[in-house]
Amino acid sequence: MGSDQNSVTIDIKQDPWLELSTTIKAKLDKLPRKSSECCIYRVPEKLRKTREAAYTPRIVSIGPLHRGQPHLLAMEEHKLRYLSCFLERTNTGLASYIDLVKTWEQRARSCYQDINFDLTEVEFAEMLLVDGIFIVELLLKSYFPKMNHEDEIFSRQWMAVDVLHDMILLENQVPFFVLEGLFHTIEGNFDILDLIFKYFKPVVPTNEDTMYMLKMSYRERQYNQMKIWHLVDLLRALCITPHHEMPMSKGRGKVKYTPTVTDLHAAGFQFKAAKCVSLVKIDYWKSELKMSPIVVHEWTECFFRNLIAYEHCHKEDKRISSYVIFMDSIIDTAKDVEVLEKCEIIQNRLGEYEDVSNLFNTLHKETITDDNEFLYDRICINLDKNYKFNTVRWRATCHKWKKILDRDYFGNPCTAADKEEQPMTSTKLPRNPFPNPNLRAIQMKEMIERSMPFASPECCIYRVPETIANVNAKAYKPRLVSIGPFHYGLKKYKAMEGQKWQYAGAYLRRARLSVEQCDEAVRKLEKKARNSYAEPIMLSSDVFATMLLVDACFIIELFLRSCLGGQKNQDLVLRVPRLFLDLDHDLILLENQVPFFILEEIYNLSPPSFPTMLELTFAYFKGYNKQNKQPQPEFEIKHFTDLLRKFHIQLAPAPAHQFQRKRMENFSLPRATELDATGAIFEKDSSQCWLDIQFANNKKLKIPQLEINDGWESLIRNLVAFEQCHCLQREYYLSDYISFIKCLAKTPKDVDLFVQNGIIVNWLGDNEPVSNLLHRVCANIVISPSMFYYSGLCEELIAYCKKPWNSYKATLKRDYFKKPWRTATTIAVVVLLLLTCMQTITSISVKK
Incomplete structure (x- = not known):
């Protein structure tokens, strides 16, 4: 009997199916459960492959997901410097902050999708403290310029740009409650939202008026206990409105086709810039499409890509994704962008119109949006339906002839829901990971004292960013x-x-x-x-x-x-x-x-x-x-x-208008051919200094000669790189110069105009390589809107182009008074017309 029992026991232990069941249950027990606080994610691999640089930190690691990467280690000592400044500012001991962060460790860890990263509880808490204080101190230095006078980040514009880029990445975040908790230890009559709005102002793709309205709207929602998960979540909230403010239909039908901007414009549809409290709000009524203005600049791609990635990982409604898809559907070519810019819906600071169209055509690549999640389906369907109406086609014919008359005879005027807030409860740690917090404080103080500045005052030789x-x-x-x-x-x-x-x-x-x-x-x-x-x-x-x-x-x-x-x-x-x-x-x-x-x-x-x-x-x-x-x-x-x-750079004092530096809100300068069409005269200046550009007598643009040969690109690139790395913003002379020339010479026709007037000496051959070269040289360089060297000159050129009389005079001179025989014919026709009018008036008077 005992022998039988032993054999049964052996059979059970060797049963592979029972062993498989036990193994799976053990794995399920060890499987981490997704917390309701989870809000910081790794970008899905499909999205990352489309544009990896838009999701990867350039200079600083925030949070655990990129911590320890070799190219980011140089900033670690600088973060400790910020920690030292913060402790001096608050006059609070380091041990107090360690105690504070200790209570946040478990909750903050649950905010990350990957909670099993290789960090102990003490290391994770240290990371939260150092990174959180770095962000708060960065916001303070940005808000109060006197604080960043000798700061290594703000004194080197390229570093400031790279840090700002890294702050808007989804994978490079710390929970917002950590920032709030640290900020509340500072004494002062200012709000953390004020600091955030000012720091991220260059990134949010809206103009001044819309940004102010977005900020006021968000403040009202924030006071209504709206949940903020992290900085990317806050930036998204700035661009949208609550559900009750933005009635949109979804799931009404599958959108098969949406006409482009040029098609709609040719059919008589009007595009208007609307002042509203949402970047993504779009209204359509009676052949009129109202859209919030958007500024397209170097930050736009990274900004939208990270918001889209965040929506795909976290948000139920995909408003930013829907907006990008809608913009892609109506923008197909550079002509579509040009129409929207003339209607003041798009403000192009990126460069060519084609660059903007390519940007919107590639932003939503590999994004997955179900038909039921697209928020603009009704607008798209109505646009397509109304575009096909026979009456609209008849109106398009009339509109076409009206456009021809306006262009050729009468001038060419321009046409113008977040998740419910989770209760903030502190969770007790199962054990104390800080057996001696004073020892940890002593160790961190030693690290701060040993840390060196990011760069010494003698630093002058750099690796190009x-x-x-x-x-x-x-x-x-x-x-x-x-x-x-x-x-x-x-x-x-x-x-x-x-x-x-x-x-x-x-x-x-x-x-x-x-x-x-x-x-x-x-x-x-x-x-x-x-x-x-x-x-x-x-x-x-x-x-x-x-x-x-x-x-x-x-x-x-x-x-x-x-x-x-x-x-x-x-x-x-x-x-x-x-x-x-x-x-x-x-x-x-x-x-x-x-x-x-x-x-x-x-x-x-x-x-x-x-x-x-x-x-x-x-x-x-x-x-x-x-x-x-x-x-x-x-x-x-x-x-x-x-x-x-x-x-x-300048040998003698610059013209007076170049010292009147003020913030440039509009970088959409007229091209050389556009200035030529309004009667502006281009002339080679005798000065040997590139910077001596003048708009003499409000009509003549005098520019020193620029010789472009095979070695010029390497020369100007290294001079500009040195400026970007070493000089103060007010000393970006060559960076501002080459950006100004690039804005004037955007196309081969513009370069041809410069070559004909002796302003550019082209040793490269055709003019198209020159325009392409100017565009490439300006790629990724930083220009300060508040300290632009040619701000006064830009305003003069923009104002000159906006005066209709200048265009009319240029047209008359070009088409009717260019040659003697044309002048004589035009005068004869005018005299004949006057005599005919006088005869008609006389005949009418005699009959009476």
Whole structure:
């Protein structure tokens, strides 16, 4: 009997089906349950593949999803600096904040879709504290400009732009209740919403009036206990209205076709910009489509993509997704965008009309929106139905003839629900993960004290920001020789290393200097030289000093041979034009520099019979010195890129209108051909400074000559990159200049007009490559609307184009008074017409 029982027991243990059931149950028990607080998600892979850069942080990690990635680690010490500033501002101990964050840890963890990330409770709480305070301090510095006077982020515009980009990413968020809790520890008569609205103002795609209405509308809803999950959720809430304010039908029928803007406009439909409290509100009534104005700029794609991703992960109603799909359905070509811009519905700050149409045509790619979730189906169906009516077609014919008459004879006037709030209850931790909070506070204080500034005051040599470099990486990389540490040791530059050592030896013999002498001089300046670079130099002291010495001696000997002559025929580099051109290209690159004080220190060891290092440098780069600036002792430069920038910026005081800098709300400047059509005259200015652009006598636009050849793109790109990385916003002279020229010369016809008037000398061949080049050079560079160098000039040009009389005069002069025989014919016709009128009036008077 016992034997039988034992055999039964063995059979049960070996039953695979029972074992499978037990295994599955164990897995189900371990499966994390999705919390009702979950609101921060990873972007679905299908969406990410369409445009990965729009969802990936550039410079700073917020939250756990991108924490620890190598390219984001440089900002960690800067976040600790912000933490230190915040503690000084609040005059509160670090231990108090650790106690506060400790109570939030479990609830905050449940806000993330991936709750099993590799962070202990203590590490997660530390991340919340550091990242949360970084955001609050960032908002405070943005709201109070006096706080960010010497701040590394706000003093370098490219960094400020990249941080702002990272703040609107769905994967780069912390829960909003954390920000609110930290903000409430600050004393002051200001609201966190005021700080957020000001900081994110450049991102929200609306104009000033609409932004103000959105802000007021949101405040009313916020006071009604509306739930805010995180900053992306808040930005979405800014763009929509509650359900009761926005009656929309959905699920009425499948939309098969929606006419485009140009089709509707040709059929007599009118488009009007409506002032409403919602970006996505669209009304259609009696052939009139009212839409809220939208500003399309560099942020638009990233803004909409992350809101769409958030809706697909979290929201039941997909208002932003529906809006983007509707805009894609009515915008098909650049002509559609042009019509909407003339009707003041779209304000284009992106560039070409085609860029805007391409943007809306690709935004909703791979998004999944069910027919029942599309909110504009009734509007689309009515548009399609009314467009097909015979009466509308008849009206379209009349409208077409009216347009022809207006264009050819009478001028060309322009036509113008979130989830229910969850109760905020604190959950007790099952155990205390902070056995000694004072110890943790001490450790964090030590980290703050050890942290270094993001960049030293001596910093002047930078890697080109990735967003700028990706447009044309070759323009920033050396072709032949590596100078400085950024490209040191790469195989492609090994061939020139022997030549550099030969040049270095030749200079030491020429100057009768010993290696020990020069090495000692370099060692004294090693720390200052390291601080000149924007990132830590991972070279030993010996290697770094040797690199500086060899590179400096190579450059000095090159300059001496080039300027003083004597060995040009025997020197391979100077004798072969291709090599010399490549070397000249490499010496102007921002990433390929050594500090100028290193060159001066080594050069000053030589006999005093030589010219000064500054004079020698001016002589070598004399081809760039169009303004004939002189090497005065007070003329300070940081490196060669800095020198070339100073060659091209203002020598004398700028025209008065260029100092009247004020915020530019409208960057939609008229193109050169549009200005020409209104009678503006283009003239080459005799000034050698690119910046000297004037609108003389309110009619004549005088622009200095710009010579565009094969090397111009690399030159202007590196000068602009240096401005973007190093200079204050008010000193973005070349960035503002090239943006202004790009706005005037958007098309090949505009470039052709500049070439005919001698303003542009085109060595590239056709004019289309020039317009494309100007457009590419301006891609991803930052322009400050409040400090734009040509703001006064832009307002003058826009005002000039808006005066109808200027267009009428230009038309009369072009069509009727261009040639003598046309002038005589026109006068004869006018006289004949007057005589006929007088005869008619006389006949009527006689009959009476």
